[in-house]
Amino acid sequence: AIPPDKTGSAEPGQIVIAGILEQPTRHSQPVGEITRILGDDTQPGIETDIAINAHGLPHAWPKKLRAQVADIPSRVAAADKHGRIDLREVPLVTIDGADARDFDDAVYCERSESGWRLLVAIADVSHYVAKGTPLDAEARNRGTSVYFPTRVIPMLPEALSNGLCSLKPKVDRLCMVCEMRVSAQGKVAAARFYAALMRSAARLTYTEVAKILVEKETEIRTKYNELLPHLENLHDTFRALAKARARRGAIDFDMPDVRMEFDSNGRVAAIHEYRRNDAHRLIEECMIAANVQAAKFLREHKLPTLFRVHDQPDADRVDNLRLFLGTLGLKLARRETLEPKDFSAVLKQAAGRPDEALIETVTLRSMAQAVYQPKNIGHFGLALPAYAHFTSPIRRYPDLLVHRGICHALNGGSARNFAYGHKDMERLGQECSMKERRADEATREALDWLKCEFMQDKVGEAFDSIITGVTDFGLFVALKGMQIEGLVHVTSLGADYYRHDAASHRLIGERGGREYRLTDSLRVRVLRVGMEDRKIDFEPVEEAGGKRRSEGSRSGGLSKNAVSRQPGR
Incomplete structure (x- = not known):
């Protein structure tokens, strides 16, 4: 309970933060006071403020850090350029989303006798963020950049x-490079790291790269004509x-x-799905290749590091x-120890089905969660013996630690004198x-808020959905x-009594026989x-004649041995 004299200037409908004055007892509720007003529940950006405070996300810069930032120059100092390989004549390019601002990585590729010479250049964050500084302390405190839909x-x-x-175009930047020799079969035959x-x-x-490489659009290919070979x-x-x-x-x-589109007032105007194109996959494969080499390099030098492991x-x-x-009607191999290829086979079976996305989602949820740890156990999903995160030190602290290890080894250091x-x-x-x-979790909650906000004025409207979960109390659906x-x-399925058949993931009407699967x-x-x-x-939409449209999308039979599984988000 909040006493009237502890509400401050808060008004009904506002989102507030409260502090506890008295802990609850067996006979009384907790007593609190409003300590901060976040704003009205209709205020643009309120979902982000709620998520930040609910999860305790650090978002204000400490005073000591601000003092250190004030000394950061806007350009690379001349002294910092010495002792590095000069790649300024190599046409490295960044490929990112249209709204990206922090450019971690750049790539370049040329043909060689046996394949290709691939350069993955990553921002040299460790040069500017030294261990023990206010910048380092706050980077560790945050751990990662957090990308909300609007902030x-x-x-x-x-x-x-x-x-x-940030590896902006046409300006000098310090970087760490992973240079790889890739064979025609896609094997990295040799690799080296160096400061550059x-x-x-550019x-x-x-979107631009997909138009250049896949759609072969003349106008944009002409614009980037000099970069086309690379x-x-x-x-x-x-x-x-x-x-x-x-x-x-x-x-x-x-x-x-x-993806969400916002109007001029900061309200969600549209929500739609999008899939990766070849440009996304191109960058992903280049980054994976560099990350693999980073893990290999640090293992060879026997330096403590954080591996990205997936059990x-x-x-x-x-x-x-x-x-x-x-x-x-789909099959997963039966063997004592399953391999990644067994799960890949499931995804191939699901390809092109109306329920493909749901099958992928449930398969993903059966996986272990990838984590960071110094003990290497490999990466199951990527089918790799060792993997580390090297390619995003601007936005991930583990990558910064990996950079420090690589730089330490390049400078002749060993595990004995590593920090x-x-x-x-x-x-x-x-x-x-x-x-x-x-x-x-914070970004997911903000997305859920925005989705609900988007749907507020659509009460009474009808949409096509797919049933994603079946329980004794109803159906979970996704539009x-x-x-x-x-x-x-x-209770919205009608007057019939519905029996939950957990084995076949169905609700079955006892009298009418109507089924939802x-x-x-x-x-x-x-x-x-x-x-x-x-x-x-x-609620289901009644069609002409009082029937509800429920269309099966499977290509196989139903197993009586299946157990119910609600794929929660």
Whole structure:
């Protein structure tokens, strides 16, 4: 309870932060006071403020750090350019999203006798963010940049993240380079790391590169005519690396992401799905190749570091997944130790099905969560013996630690005189993994708020959906093309009594025999949108004759041995 004299200037409908004055007892509620007003629940950006405060995300820069940032120059100092390989004449390019500001990585590729020479240049953040400084302390405190739909909480101040470290075009920048010799079969035959000086030749977007390489649009190819040979080489290298990835059996989840468009008032105007194009995949493969070499380099030099590890999936989860797939007529191999290629085979079976996205989602949820730790156990999903994060030091603290290890080795250092020991890395791995999860949860909650806000004025409207979960109390559905989820409560299914068949993921009407099954398409109407609990309720749409449209989408039979699994987000 908040006493009247402890509400300050807060008004009904506002989102506030309260502090506890008296703890609850067996006979009384807790007593609190309002300490801060975030704003009205309709205020643009309020979802981000709520998420930041709910998850304790650091977002204000400490005073000591601001003093250090004030001394950061706007240009690379002449003294910092010495002792580096000069790549300013090499036409490295950045390829990012249209709204990106922090450019971590640049790429260049040329043909060689046996394949290609691939350069992956990464911003040399460790040169500017030294261990023990206020910049380092706050970067560690944040752990990662957090990307909300309308705002970014950067790991590093903008003077670095969007300024001196960002690989902007036509300006000198310090970088760490992973130079690789890639064979025609997509194997990295040799690699080396070195400190360099670069000048990006162009800032390209994924859309532009796809138009250049895939759609072959004349106008944009003419605009970037001088870069075409290098971009074509990158595309060829990507295809070779992708084939090698497929031969390894790496699991390639290609689920659509959601994109929001905002109007001039900061309100969500549209929500739609989009998928990666070849430009996204090209950069992804180049970054994976460099990350693999970073892990290999640090292992060879026996330096403590953080590996990005992904364990084998839990046996119980695999059993549940196998039963789920069985209800859809799909098969997961039965062997004592499953390999990544077994899960890749499932995704191939699902390709092109109406329920493909749901199958990918449930398969992904059966996987272990990737984490950071100094003990290397390999990366199951990528089918790699060792993997580390090297390519995003502007926005991920583990990458900065990897850079420090590589620089230490390049300067002749060893494990004995390295600033970090194994126990340090254990602690840092736990911290970074936790902060990554915290960021994911915060952004997911902000997205859920915005989705509910978008649907508020659509009560009564009908949409096509797919059933993503079946329980005894109703159906979970996702609106097609928008990834907006909600519940069709069993009470809205009509006067019939519905029996939940967990084995076949069905609700079955006892009298009328009407069935609702997992992955069925269902036309639904928005019944209620709750901003407080961020939940949406739907009801089935009655068609002519009082029937409800529910269309099966499977290509196989139903297994009586399957267990119910609600794929929660």
